[in-house]
Amino acid sequence: MPHYVLITGASSGIGLALAEALARRGRKLILVARQRDALESIACELTQRFGVEVLFRTCDLAEPIQLSGLLHELEQSERRIDLLVNNAGIGSGGAYLEQDWSREKTLIEVNVLALARLCHALGQHMLANGGGQILNVASVAAFQPGAWMSNYYASKAYVLHFSEGLREELGGRGIQVSVLCPGPIRTAFWRSAQLEIGHLSGSKLMMSAEEVALYTVRALEKNRALIIPGWRNRLAALGPRFAPRWLVRKLAARINRGLLPG
Template sequence: MPRYALITGASSGIGLALAEALARNGQALILVARQRDALESIACELSQRFGVDVLFRICDLAEPLQLSGLLHELEQSGRQIELLVNNAGFGSSGAFIDQPWTQEQEMIELNVLALARLCHAIGGQMARNGGGQILNVASVVGFMPGPWMSNYYATKAYVLHFSEALRNELKPRGVKVSVLCPGPTRTAFFRTANVRLGRLEGSKLMMSPEELAQLAVRALRKNKAIIVPGWRNRLMTLSPRLAPRWLVRLIAGRLNRSVLPG
């Protein structure tokens, strides 16, 4: 039986690009997302193109019962997961208290709690098996506070710091942990978060998911702790360390407010 990479949020964007990059390298896959039609088509295409075993599972990871069901099925199947890619997540924009609480709670459930639970369950299995690798997808915004996208920035800060700490905890047990911190990427994220791209659309800051995935997989092979693709994005992560916190908050808030609709 092959050993698998499990990728969440695999039906589009960064998750799909990572699935393709890994399949190209001969990696068997388990793709997880909510969209059955999209996943079925992607699984069939990747399997035919690259000759690898590609399975898919429909799951809303923000629903604890569905996540429990997925983990139970994985445990019962006996399939060994050698790479866990926690990519699923979404953002919102606007003043926090003006957003529907159900939306903000779902963001925390998906971006934070589902990721932590998958790391606990699958990371634990990896440790018992003596090895494996975890890639959690955060963002460059995880390095700073972000008024008018406050909850989203905070969830990505959690992913960044949690991943760094987990790396040290799991290293003696043979499990590698990396965190991917992309900058602006051409995905449906901006539409979902209700953010106007404006001048960012044609900016050199904007990276394609395919380019991002290639850089991420390359860095993953080198077991990099924090993967920030692109020198412009790496420069962006330095500003919170070099500038006063009040200035970082002010600049991030102004930028976020400028891309709000209306």
């Protein structure tokens, strides 16, 4: 049975960079995103560059019927997923009560519900097949509350704590679970979340998706539980453990409000 890596949110950003890094290592891929044209182009390019099989499936993870269809297809196929990368996610900036509820609901469906469902369904297959690996993508935002991006920060806190709990449950059963918590990255995330990168553009916290992907792949090979690329980001994640909660809230609110347009 052929082995594959399944990557969600694979059409850009970290997902695309991870796809390239893993293809470079000879891994067969199944790329999942909403943009068919982008996926088709990426699949062709990676196949030509690295000589590996790259499949793609279009799926809006916020749509339960589409996600069910994807999982049904994977279940019926003879392809074994031995690495699941839950990278798909969306952001939302601004005062929570002033946001459109449909967007906030979609954020929860993609960042939380789809991720949990993929872990449940493909995790069961990994158990049946003798093991595998799961990488869930959170953020350094997961370590603190974040006013003006409250729903996003909370969704990433879920991913962090869920992943660490799952690692303890499955570690003795042949499934390795890791969680990636990157800091700010030069991707289209900021534009889609309606944020302005502003003062962060020149920050030494800012990394490229390619840097994050390379660090992550190496950490996966070592079965690291918590993956935080960049020593500055590791310090940023550590800070909330020692500072008073009121100060953590205030600092995050100040930073995030500075990212809002106008």
